[in-house]
Amino acid sequence: MTPLSRRLFLTVLVDPAGLPGRSVLEQAEGAIRGGATAIQLRSKAASAREQIALGKVLGDLCRKFDVLFIVNDRLDVALACGSNGVHLGQDDLPVDAARTIAPPGFVIGVSAHDAKEAREAERLGADYLGVGAVFPTSTKRNARHIGIAGLRAVIESTVLPCVGIGGITARTAPEILRWGACGVAVHSAVANAENAEAAAREFRVLMERGGPHRA
Numbered sequence: 001m002t003p004l005s006r007r008l009f010l011t012v013l014v015d016p017a018g019l020p021g022r023s024v025l026e027q028a029e030g031a032i033r034g035g036a037t038a039i040q041l042r043s044k045a046a047s048a049r050e051q052i053a054l055g056k057v058l059g060d061l062c063r064k065f066d067v068l069f070i071v072n073d074r075l076d077v078a079l080a081c082g083s084n085g086v087h088l089g090q091d092d093l094p095v096d097a098a099r100t101i102a103p104p105g106f107v108i109g110v111s112a113h114d115a116k117e118a119r120e121a122e123r124l125g126a127d128y129l130g131v132g133a134v135f136p137t138s139t140k141r142n143a144r145h146i147g148i149a150g151l152r153a154v155i156e157s158t159v160l161p162c163v164g165i166g167g168i169t170a171r172t173a174p175e176i177l178r179w180g181a182c183g184v185a186v187h188s189a190v191a192n193a194e195n196a197e198a199a200a201r202e203f204r205v206l207m208e209r210g211g212p213h214r215a
Contacts, residue, residue: 004107005161005182007068008128010203011038012196013187016054017045027196028058029065034200038068040087040185048077055081070109075101085109087130090117095124113146115157122158129158130185133166134176137188148179155180170202174210183207 012031016024028039039062043051055071059082062069070085071078075098078086085107088098098108110121112129121129131154133145145166146154155162164176165185173184186203193199 004127007037008161008163008185009037009183010035010200010207011040011068011070011163011183011185012036012190012200013040013042013072013185014058014191015042015044015187017043018187018192024054024191025057025061027191029061030196031190031200032061032065032067034190034197034202035204036067036190036200037183038070040070040072041083042072042187044073048074048080051077052080055083059083068107070107079103085127087111095121095126099125109163112154112162113144114150115153118154118158118160118162122160126160128161128163128182129154130165131155131162131181132164134164135167135172137167148175151176151181152179170199170206173203173207177207177210 014024014028039058041055041058055077059069069083070087071083072087073089073092075086075093087109089111095108095110107127109128109130110126112118112121112131118129131151134151136145151164161182163183163185164181168184168186169189176184190196190199
């Protein structure tokens with residue numbers, strides 16, 4: 001079985017609100033064909049009903065290609081659409097509470113901005129951490145960025161697989177891996193690209209060439 005750290009190597013976030021007039025399904029499939037190992041649905045503007053409907057379609061796509069499917073923030077949506085897991089922010093349902101509801105093998109990721117948050121997430125039973133924003137990002141304009149030093153501090157504080165997120169490009173992704181992250185999570189650089197497949201392939205090629213990933 002492929003370890004979770006490897007399945008998180010290249011996570012592409014998709015959001016229908018960021019793709020007016022374009023198909024999220026097409027962009028997700030393009031990203032997967034280009035080498036994405038996980039798809040994460042982030043849809044803060046949609047209703048739970050809309051998210052579940054979209055999640056079921058994306059889940060079918062991810063199962064077809066054997067890639068991880070994660071839902072952002074909403075455990076109820078994640079369970080209802082049959083996803084592989086959920087990614088929780090610091091203001092979302094606590095990890096230990098989510099774990100009591102989730103079935104065995106369900107993946108729970110948590111956002112961490114510093115070592116204290118990382119250690120708490122590990123203590124409560126998280127499976128992996130999304131660390132950042134590493135660099136300034138247009139996706140979340142109010143997000144504080146922690147830089148490479150902040151990324152390293154989190155990675156060194158935990159045994160959990162760490163995924164760098166926030167303002168990462170294909171050129172900077174290998175640096176994230178060299179500092180010990182198991183992978184990167186990106187949104188605009190792939191999901192909003194004119195050619196999502198080509199964008200994901202550039203990430204994958206440079207990341208595979210650029211350095212070790214954390215087991």
